[in-house]
Amino acid sequence: MAEPLLQPSATPRDPQTEALAMLVAEACDDRKAVDIRLIRVDEVSSLADWFVICSGLSDVQVRAIARSVEEKLEETLGRLPLRREGQAEGRWVLLDYGEVIVHVLTPAERSYYDLESFWGHGEQVPYLGSDPAPAV
Numbered sequence: 001m002a003e004p005l006l007q008p009s010a011t012p013r014d015p016q017t018e019a020l021a022m023l024v025a026e027a028c029d030d031r032k033a034v035d036i037r038l039i040r041v042d043e044v045s046s047l048a049d050w051f052v053i054c055s056g057l058s059d060v061q062v063r064a065i066a067r068s069v070e071e072k073l074e075e076t077l078g079r080l081p082l083r084r085e086g087q088a089e090g091r092w093v094l095l096d097y098g099e100v101i102v103h104v105l106t107p108a109e110r111s112y113y114d115l116e117s118f119w120g121h122g123e124q125v126p127y128l129g130s131d132p133a134p135a136v
Contacts, residue, residue, distance in 0.1 A: 014042075014049060017099045020077075021050035022127075024102050027072035028054045029129035031065040033104065036127035039119050049099040051122075053115055055107050059090030065104045066093040073097065 025036050033054035042049040056062035066087060073079045083096040092109045095102040103115060116124065 014099075017042075017049045020073075020097065021052055021100050023072060023076060024052045024069055024097075024100055025054075025127040025129070027069040028052065028065050028102075028104070029127070030072070031056070031061065031068040033061075033065045033129075034107070036129060037116060038125040038127060039116070040123040040125065041119055044119070044122050048096075048101045051101050051103060051115070051119060052127075053103045053105070053110070055105055055110050057107065059106065062093055062104050062106055063087060063090045066095060066102070069095055069102055069104075 021038050025038060028036050033056060036052070036054040039051040039053065040049065041047065041051055054065065056065045066084075070081060070084075073081075079097060081095040081097055083094075085094040086092045091106050092113070093102075093104045095104075105113070
């Protein structure tokens with residue numbers, strides 16, 4: 001007789017991996033990235049535990065955001081990306097840290113590829129960073 005299929009239970013978040021994703025988001029925010037989102041994908045993919053997705057408003061800003069992430073993780077944790085793609089073009093830079101994959105895109109690339117919808121079955125967490133103070 002076949003064993004009944006059990007539904008996998010929701011696994012608790014790994015606090016170290018979540019902290020790494022938050023550190024990445026902070027580094028993106030340091031360079032004024034737009035619409036920073038964290039997507040927990042560990043239950044729906046074996047690629048990584050988290051994706052951090054954000055936009056830079058120009059190719060130059062996209063590269064600056066990616067550099068900020070690399071510098072912050074190297075200085076803080078001594079971590080270098082396992083792989084990086086797209087730095088020369090600057091429209092979509094991908095930094096792979098194993099458990100966290102960072103996507104920095106121009107708005108046009110982000111809209112076209114729509115990673116948030118593609119990975120919409122993962123838990124999405126908007127990052128509320130340092131918005132400029134409203135004028136009084």
